Amino acid sequence: MRKKLLAFALAAAMALSCVGCSDTAASGGSMVSTGGTSGSATSTATDEPITLTLMDQFVEGEGMTEAFRARLEVFKQEHPNVTIEEETLNTADMGTKVQTLAAADELPDIFQMKGQMAKSFVENGYVMDLTDILSENSEWVDGFRDGVFSNFEIGDGTYAVPYQVTNTFVFYNSALFEQAGITEFPTTWDGLIEACEKLSAAGITPIELGNSPLWPAESVIMSTLGNRCTGDEWYQSLRNNTGSKFTDEEFVLSLQSLYDLAATGAFNSDVNSIDGDAQRAAFMNGQAAIMFDGSWAVSALDANMEDDMKAVVKFAAMPTVEGGKGEAEVITGGSGWGFAVNSKLDESKREVVVDFLTTVVGPEFATQCAMSGVVSAYSADDYTLDESAVMAAQYFEFIDGRRFIPVYDHQLSSGLMDVMQSGLQEILNNTKTAETLAQELQNQYEMENG
Structure with a gap:
C-alpha cells in the first residue's frame, strides 16, 4: 500500500464491532451536548440554529474513537450554527437501546444501526432510504471499499453508511x-x-x-x-x-x-x-x-x-x-454497524446531515484509523506504519484488492x-x-x- 504520513500507534486497540466479536472498553452511556465552534464555515454556517441528535458507540479507548472525534470536531468547526446532542453507548447497550427507541418512535436524528437490524427497521419504516443522498455524492461513495454497503442494502434501497470493517x-x-x-x-x-x-x-x-x-x-x-x-x-x-x-x-x-x-x-x-x-x-x-x-x-x-x-x-x-x-x-468483510438516519428527519436538517456523513466518514477518517491498526469501510490515504507493526503491515497487504463477502x-x-x-x-x-x-x-x- 502507499505509505506516507505518521507512525503506527502500537498501543491502540483494534476494536471493530461485529456481532459477538468486539470487546468493549466502557459500559453505560453518556449524554453530551456540544455546540459548534468557530472555524471555516460552510454554506450552512449562516443558517438558522439547528440541533442534531446523535447516538454512537465511540467510547474512549476503542480503535476508531480518536479518528471519529477528530472528524466530528472538523464538522462542528464548519457548522457553528449546529448543536449536537450526542449520546455514546457501548456496543451491547447500543443494540438494546436503538431497538427500544425505535419501538417507542423516539430514535435520534442519526444513530448507529447493526446490519442484522436493517431488514426489520426498513420494514417498520424507522430509517431513511439514503439512495438519493448516495447518488448525489457519487465521488464520495466511490471511496468506499467494495461490498461494505451490503449489510444495509434492502431491496433497492440503502439504509446506512458503513464506517468499519471486520475481516x-x-x-x-x-x-x-x-x-x-x-x-x-x-x-x-x-x-x-x-x-x-x-x-x-x-x-x-x-x-x-x-x-x-x-x-x-x-x-x-x-x-x-x-x-x-x-x-x-x-x-x-x-x-x-x-x-x-x-x-x-x-x-x-x-x-x-x-x-x-x-x-x-x-x-x-x-x-x-x-x-x-x-x-x-x-x-x-x-x-x-x-x-x-x-x-x-x-x-x-x-x-x-x-x-x-x-x-x-x-x-x-x-x-x-x-x-x-x-x-x-x-x-x-462486514461492516457490522453503520450510520442510519431517522425516517422522520425534519427536511430542514437534510443538508447538514449529509455534511455530517460526508465529513465524518471519508479518507481522513480512514487514514487515522489505519494508523491505529484499524481498517475502516473507507479507503485510506497514504500513511506509514511503525516497523514493529509487522502483522498490521501484512494484514493491509493481504486484504488489498480482495472482494469482501457478507458475514x-x-x-x-x-x-x-x-x-x-x-x-x-x-x-x-x-x-x-x-x-x-x-x-x-x-x-x-x-x-x-x-
Whole structure:
C-alpha cells in the first residue's frame, strides 16, 4: 500500500464491532451536548440554529474513537450554527437501546444501526432510504471499499453508511508447517485435512479455536466456508427469501466439510470451552499451527507476540471445497454497524446531515484509523506504519484488492444465528450431522419467513 504520513500507534486497540466479536472498553452511556465552534464555515454556517441528535458507540479507548472525534470536531468547526446532542453507548447497550427507541418512535436524528437490524427497521419504516443522498455524492461513495454497503442494502434501497470493517481469515505458523514437512498453506479443503493429519502426526495441534462464546465457528469459519460451497447467488436468494434453502446440497456441503475437518482431530480438545483470548495466547506461544480469527486479532499479535514469531506467522485465505461454487480468494468483510438516519428527519436538517456523513466518514477518517491498526469501510490515504507493526503491515497487504463477502451474523436473524451457533458446537464435537443441522436451520427459517 502507499505509505506516507505518521507512525503506527502500537498501543491502540483494534476494536471493530461485529456481532459477538468486539470487546468493549466502557459500559453505560453518556449524554453530551456540544455546540459548534468557530472555524471555516460552510454554506450552512449562516443558517438558522439547528440541533442534531446523535447516538454512537465511540467510547474512549476503542480503535476508531480518536479518528471519529477528530472528524466530528472538523464538522462542528464548519457548522457553528449546529448543536449536537450526542449520546455514546457501548456496543451491547447500543443494540438494546436503538431497538427500544425505535419501538417507542423516539430514535435520534442519526444513530448507529447493526446490519442484522436493517431488514426489520426498513420494514417498520424507522430509517431513511439514503439512495438519493448516495447518488448525489457519487465521488464520495466511490471511496468506499467494495461490498461494505451490503449489510444495509434492502431491496433497492440503502439504509446506512458503513464506517468499519471486520475481516476473517487464516493465520498460520510457517515454521510449524515446515517442521511437519508442509511447504505451503493448502488451497483446497482436502489439502487442509491432509495438512492437519501431518501436523498431528508431528505432535503439533493443527488448529486452535476458542468457540465458547458460540459466534467464532459461525462468524469466523462458516461465513466464509459457506460461501466457498454455495457462492453468492445462493446466499442472496436465502436472504431475500426467493428460493434457497439451508437443506440445499451446497450448504449441506459446507457443514459436512467442517464436520469432516473436526473428525480428523484437527481442533484443540477444548475448542468449545475456551474463548478468543485463550485461543490467541496458545497460537502466539507456538502451541498450534493454524488459527481461524479476524482483523481484531492483528493488533493483539503485534503488541504481544515475540519478534521471532512475527517472522513466521503468515496470512491465508480459507481453502476452496471440491464441488463448491464460491470464489477462492474472497474473504468476509462486514461492516457490522453503520450510520442510519431517522425516517422522520425534519427536511430542514437534510443538508447538514449529509455534511455530517460526508465529513465524518471519508479518507481522513480512514487514514487515522489505519494508523491505529484499524481498517475502516473507507479507503485510506497514504500513511506509514511503525516497523514493529509487522502483522498490521501484512494484514493491509493481504486484504488489498480482495472482494469482501457478507458475514452471516451481520445479516441473518438472531433466531437463525442461535440455531447455527449452538449447532456448530455439536458439529465440532461430531455429535450432530450436517444434514440434521441443515434441517434445523431450515425449520427456523421457514418459521420466520413463512
